Amino acid sequence: MSESEVLIGLFGSGGFGREVMPLLRLAMAEGEFVFVEPEGRDESANGHRVIGEEEFFADRRPAKFVNVAIGAGRLRARVLGRALARGAQPLSIVSPTASILDGNDIGPAAIVCHHAVITANARIGRGFHCNLGAYVAHDCVIGDFVTFAPGVKCNGNVEIGDYAYIGAGAVLRQGYPGRPLRIGRGATVGMGAIVVADVPDGATVAGNPARPLARRGDQPATAAPAP
Numbered sequence: 001m002s003e004s005e006v007l008i009g010l011f012g013s014g015g016f017g018r019e020v021m022p023l024l025r026l027a028m029a030e031g032e033f034v035f036v037e038p039e040g041r042d043e044s045a046n047g048h049r050v051i052g053e054e055e056f057f058a059d060r061r062p063a064k065f066v067n068v069a070i071g072a073g074r075l076r077a078r079v080l081g082r083a084l085a086r087g088a089q090p091l092s093i094v095s096p097t098a099s100i101l102d103g104n105d106i107g108p109a110a111i112v113c114h115h116a117v118i119t120a121n122a123r124i125g126r127g128f129h130c131n132l133g134a135y136v137a138h139d140c141v142i143g144d145f146v147t148f149a150p151g152v153k154c155n156g157n158v159e160i161g162d163y164a165y166i167g168a169g170a171v172l173r174q175g176y177p178g179r180p181l182r183i184g185r186g187a188t189v190g191m192g193a194i195v196v197a198d199v200p201d202g203a204t205v206a207g208n209p210a211r212p213l214a215r216r217g218d219q220p221a222t223a224a225p226a227p
């Protein structure tokens, strides 16, 4: 297929998108590579056109591929879902310096960045982001649209629910066969957290050992009454 027949869209031209575009160029031998935003922009980003979603979908080229460089898992799922429903094909992006070893099952539209490692027998859902230098060790089970920030250390036998976000440098203690460490659906693990116990669905944890984060406006149970 000639270049003019292939359009490759990376949804999201923010910092992560601009980091990933060079890897996308390596993933496809030919084609036009564009960033896609809800509305297009006049200026280009690092030499690539930034087109609107409607322009992307209206393009008549016979082959259109997509990936989504948006860190928020739920939004990423919606954007990818729209693109696939309108005929684009998902494309995974794996850095040449990443290592994906034996027996892994990784869903479509993944992004595996420089020096990331996925070792053995992991099962990973759709739209996984594994940022710079993060790893997934043996026998992990990771849901759909999960995001690993740079340097996440996910040790063996960890289960992670859909849309969970694991912050930069967090360490997830290993689980055991039949008794995995569980990070809940939609949970957030703060950067630098050391996670030694299960994290409930939707919770935000941080610190060493990781504990639920007090949200602004939360009152400690022992708070003194206002004077």
Ligand SMILES: CC(C)(COP(=O)(O)OP(=O)(O)OC[C@H]1O[C@@H](n2cnc3c(N)ncnc32)[C@H](O)[C@@H]1OP(=O)(O)O)[C@@H](O)C(=O)NCCC(=O)NCCS
Binding pocket: 131, 149, 150, 166, 167, 168, 169, 188, 189, 190, 191, 192, 193, 204, 205, 206, 207, 213, 214, 215, 216
């Ligand atoms: C955990 C996190 C999600 C919380 O964000 P937030 O809800 O906006 O929280 P705030 O910034 O309002 O901080 C709330 C409190 O938690 C503390 N806190 C925030 N993040 C923390 C962390 N990772 N570890 C320990 N404490 C943290 C803050 O110091 C603050 O404490 P205070 O109330 O005593 O001042 C966020 O700080 C984080 O770690 N995000 C991940 C960032 C990342 O990895 N980026 C990678 C980009 S590629």
